[in-house]
Amino acid sequence: MPTDSEGRRRIVYCVGEEHALRDILPEAEAAALLSAASRAGLRGVRVVDPGGKALWGSGDDVPPPGEGDPRRPILLEGEAAGSVVLPAGAAGGETQDALLALLADALTAMAHNNLKRMLVTETHTEVVNRSYEELLETNRSLSASEQRYRELAGTLEIKVRERTEELSRAMARLVQQEKMASVGQLAAGVAHEINNPLAFVTSNLRTLKKYTERFLDIIARYQRVFEQGGVAQQDRDDLRKHRVSLRLDAISEDAGDLLRQTLEGTERVRKIVSDLKGFSHVDxxxxxxxxxxxxxxxxxxxxxxxxxxxxxxxxxxxxxxxxxxxxxxxxxxxxxxxxxxxxxxxxxxxxxxxxxxxxxxxxxxxxxxxxxxxxxxxxxxxxxxxxxxxxxxxxxxxxxxxxxxxxxxxxxxxxxxxxxxxxxxxxxxxxxxxxxxxxx
Amino acid sequence: MIEYDSEEQRMVLKFVYYGPALSGKTTNLLRLHDLLAKEGRGDLMVLDTKDDRTIFFDLLPFFLVAPSGLKIKVKVYTVPGQVQHDATRKAVLQRADGVAFIADSRRSEAKNNAESFGNLERNLSIVGIGIDKLPLVLQYNKRDLPDILPEEEIRRTWGATGFPVVLSSALEGWGVVETFRALAERAYDALDRRYDFTGTHGLTRGSFAERLVRRAG
Structure with missing residues (x-):
C-alpha cells in the first residue's frame, strides 16, 4: 500500500476499475426505455448480462431468452457489457430488427454517458477529498510548528536573560581591566619619577658611608692618643698629617650638602606618594x-x-x-x-x-x-x-x-x-x- | 494491473500517457484511434475538457485474446498535464503497467519536460511503483516544429537510462504507433516474467504487439 512522505498509509483512488452494466445503468433508467420498446413492438424484450443471465425485462409472462434469440450488444468501453434480447417466438421482421438495434444503441449511449459522469464524479470527489486531506495535513503541521515556536519564544526569553547577564559580567570585567590598565600607566610614570631622586639618594648615602669611615678612623686615633695620657708634639703632628691625608676639612663641608640633597630627594618621594594617595583616595x-x-x-x-x-x-x-x-x-x-x-x-x-x-x-x-x-x-x-x-x-x-x-x-x-x-x-x-x- | 481473474480468464491492463501540459498526449490517442484497426479497439472516451485542455483523462481501450483463451483488455489513459491536476494524475497512474512519457521537443519546453518527469518519479513512488521496474517509453513529440532539441542531444541525455526514445509528430501522425508498440513490447516483457504469457498462454512478444497494433486497412 502506498504511503505518504511521513509513512502514513494512504489509499489512492484508482482510475480504471471495471464496472458491470448493472452498476452503470440503473434499472429505473433502463425500465422506461424497455417498456416503451415493448409497447412499440418488441414485446418481451430483455436485457441480459454477458453470461446470458436476464437483468431486466418487460413482463414475466414470457419465457427466458435462448441462445439463438435475436440480440444486440450493449457496449461499455468498446466491450459487450450485456445484450438486448427478443425472446423466441416474438414477432420478427425488419422493423423489429431496427427497433432492437435502436434500443441497443440507446442503452449503449445511456451507459456510456453514465460511465463518463461516474468517472468525472469519482475523480472530482477524489480530488476534493485529497485537497481536504492535504489541508488537514497542512493545518496539523502548522499547529505543530506554532506550538514549537511558542516553546522557543518561551525559552528564548530565558536564554536572552542568561546571555545578557553573561555579557554584563564580561563588560564589568573589561571595565575593571581598563581601569587597571589606566592605573598601570600611571604607576609606570610614577615609578620613573621616584627612580630619579632614589638614584641620587642612594649615591649620596654611599659617599656618606665612606666619609663616615674616615670620621670614625680619626676619632679612633684621637682616642688612642688620649688613652696614652698626654699629647706630645709628635702626636699632634701625626694627627694633623692624618687629618690632611683623610681630607677631613673638605668632606666635612661636602657631607652637609649631601645630607641636605638627600633629604630633598626623600621629600620628593614623599610628595609623590602623598599625591598618589590623594589621587586614589586609597584611605x-x-x-x-x-x-x-x-x-x-x-x-x-x-x-x-x-x-x-x-x-x-x-x-x-x-x-x-x-x-x-x-x-x-x-x-x-x-x-x-x-x-x-x-x-x-x-x-x-x-x-x-x-x-x-x-x-x-x-x-x-x-x-x-x-x-x-x-x-x-x-x-x-x-x-x-x-x-x-x-x-x-x-x-x-x-x-x-x-x-x-x-x-x-x-x-x-x-x-x-x-x-x-x-x-x-x-x-x-x-x-x-x-x-x-x-x-x- | 487493474484486474486479473484467472477463473474468468480475464486480464485488464493499464497504460498511461504522461507528460507536461500541451505535449500532445490526447493527440497521440486520437492518432492511435485513427491509425489502428477498429477491430481490437474501442472508441476514444474523452471526459469533460475545458478550452480543449484535458482536466480529467482520456481513455482508449484495446482488446485481444491469447491462444489460451485469456481475454486481455488494455486501457490506455492520458493524464491532465497541467500542474494543478496532480491528484488526478496520481489516480490515473495508480496500478499502471506501462508509461509513455510524451515530451515536447522544443528547446523552450526543456524545463517543463524536466519538471513533469520529476513529478512522474514522485507520483510513482507515492502510488508505490518503482521507476526501475516500470515499463517506460519516452516520446519526443512535435518534431515538425522549429527550434527543437537535436536528436543527438536527446540520445545523449537519455542513452544511459536505457529507456527507448521515439521521435514523433503526433500532429502529422508519425512516431505514434511506434511509441505504442515500444510500450506494448516493454510491458509484455514485464508481464511475461510474472504471468508466463509465452508458456501458459501461448502469447509471444511479437503476437502481443501485433494484435494490439493492427493498422487500419
Whole structure:
C-alpha cells in the first residue's frame, strides 16, 4: 500500500476499475426505455448480462431468452457489457430488427454517458477529498510548528536573560581591566619619577658611608692618643698629617650638602606618594566631601611626567562648593579626559580646564584644540567598545567608564566644539543630590 | 494491473500517457484511434475538457485474446498535464503497467519536460511503483516544429537510462504507433516474467504487439 512522505498509509483512488452494466445503468433508467420498446413492438424484450443471465425485462409472462434469440450488444468501453434480447417466438421482421438495434444503441449511449459522469464524479470527489486531506495535513503541521515556536519564544526569553547577564559580567570585567590598565600607566610614570631622586639618594648615602669611615678612623686615633695620657708634639703632628691625608676639612663641608640633597630627594618621594594617595583616595571608603578644583590639581600632579614639555595646560578655576562624591572615581575620570586630550594632539596642545557654578550645578569643562569630535559620533563615543583608534590602541571603554561615573553621581557628560577648533568635554554635577535626578 | 481473474480468464491492463501540459498526449490517442484497426479497439472516451485542455483523462481501450483463451483488455489513459491536476494524475497512474512519457521537443519546453518527469518519479513512488521496474517509453513529440532539441542531444541525455526514445509528430501522425508498440513490447516483457504469457498462454512478444497494433486497412 502506498504511503505518504511521513509513512502514513494512504489509499489512492484508482482510475480504471471495471464496472458491470448493472452498476452503470440503473434499472429505473433502463425500465422506461424497455417498456416503451415493448409497447412499440418488441414485446418481451430483455436485457441480459454477458453470461446470458436476464437483468431486466418487460413482463414475466414470457419465457427466458435462448441462445439463438435475436440480440444486440450493449457496449461499455468498446466491450459487450450485456445484450438486448427478443425472446423466441416474438414477432420478427425488419422493423423489429431496427427497433432492437435502436434500443441497443440507446442503452449503449445511456451507459456510456453514465460511465463518463461516474468517472468525472469519482475523480472530482477524489480530488476534493485529497485537497481536504492535504489541508488537514497542512493545518496539523502548522499547529505543530506554532506550538514549537511558542516553546522557543518561551525559552528564548530565558536564554536572552542568561546571555545578557553573561555579557554584563564580561563588560564589568573589561571595565575593571581598563581601569587597571589606566592605573598601570600611571604607576609606570610614577615609578620613573621616584627612580630619579632614589638614584641620587642612594649615591649620596654611599659617599656618606665612606666619609663616615674616615670620621670614625680619626676619632679612633684621637682616642688612642688620649688613652696614652698626654699629647706630645709628635702626636699632634701625626694627627694633623692624618687629618690632611683623610681630607677631613673638605668632606666635612661636602657631607652637609649631601645630607641636605638627600633629604630633598626623600621629600620628593614623599610628595609623590602623598599625591598618589590623594589621587586614589586609597584611605577612603565610598563617598567623601571633595573640592573638584583640588581633585583636578591632584590628578594633574600625578600626571606631571605624562605631560610633554610643549603642552600648555591652563587652569581657569572658580571657587567651587564642596560636594560629597567618590573622589577617587572622579580623579580617574579627570585622568582619562586629560589623557584623551594628550592623544588628540601630539604637539602644540593647549588644554583649558575651566570650572564654575551654573545654577544648582557644578560645571567642569575640558577644552582641547585637537581635531574635535564629528557631530554624528557625539552620542556614540560614550557607547561601550566604540573607538576610532586602531585595533589594540584602545578598547573603547574610557568614555563609557566616564559616563558611568558621572551618571552614577546624577550628573551629565557631553561633548561640544571648542570655539576655534577642538573638543570640549563638559561635566555637570549636581551640588545637592536628589534635587537633580530629573536633570537627566 | 487493474484486474486479473484467472477463473474468468480475464486480464485488464493499464497504460498511461504522461507528460507536461500541451505535449500532445490526447493527440497521440486520437492518432492511435485513427491509425489502428477498429477491430481490437474501442472508441476514444474523452471526459469533460475545458478550452480543449484535458482536466480529467482520456481513455482508449484495446482488446485481444491469447491462444489460451485469456481475454486481455488494455486501457490506455492520458493524464491532465497541467500542474494543478496532480491528484488526478496520481489516480490515473495508480496500478499502471506501462508509461509513455510524451515530451515536447522544443528547446523552450526543456524545463517543463524536466519538471513533469520529476513529478512522474514522485507520483510513482507515492502510488508505490518503482521507476526501475516500470515499463517506460519516452516520446519526443512535435518534431515538425522549429527550434527543437537535436536528436543527438536527446540520445545523449537519455542513452544511459536505457529507456527507448521515439521521435514523433503526433500532429502529422508519425512516431505514434511506434511509441505504442515500444510500450506494448516493454510491458509484455514485464508481464511475461510474472504471468508466463509465452508458456501458459501461448502469447509471444511479437503476437502481443501485433494484435494490439493492427493498422487500419
Amino acid at each position: 577612603e571608603e565610598g563617598e567623601a566631601p571633595a573640592d573638584m578644583n583640588r581633585e583636578i590639581d591632584r590628578t594633574l600632579s600625578v600626571m606631571r611626567h605624562e605631560i610633554p614639555a610643549g603642552a600648555g595646560i591652563v587652569r581657569e578655576f572658580s571657587p567651587l562648593p564642596v560636594i560629597p562624591c567618590r573622589p577617587g572615581a572622579f580623579n580617574q575620570l579627570f585622568l582619562g579626559l586629560v589623557r584623551n586630550a594628550l592623544q588628540a594632539r601630539q604637539e602644540g596642545l593647549r588644554l583649558t580646564l575651566r570650572t564654575g557654578v551654573s545654577g544648582d550645578r557644578i560645571r567642569i569643562a575640558f577644552a582641547d584644540n585637537g581635531p574635535g569630535v564629528p557631530a554624528d559620533l557625539r552620542t556614540r563615543i560614550f557607547e561601550p567598545f566604540f573607538t576610532t583608534r586602531d585595533v589594540g590602541k584602545g578598547k573603547g571603554l574610557g568614555l563609557t567608564v566616564a559616563y558611568d561615573i558621572v551618571t552614577a553621581h546624577g550628573g551629565t557628560i557631553d561633548v561640544e566644539d571648542t570655539p576655534g577648533g577642538g573638543a570640549t568635554f563638559v561635566l555637570q554635577l549636581p551640588i545637592r543630590r536628589g534635587s537633580h535626578d530629573q536633570i537627566r
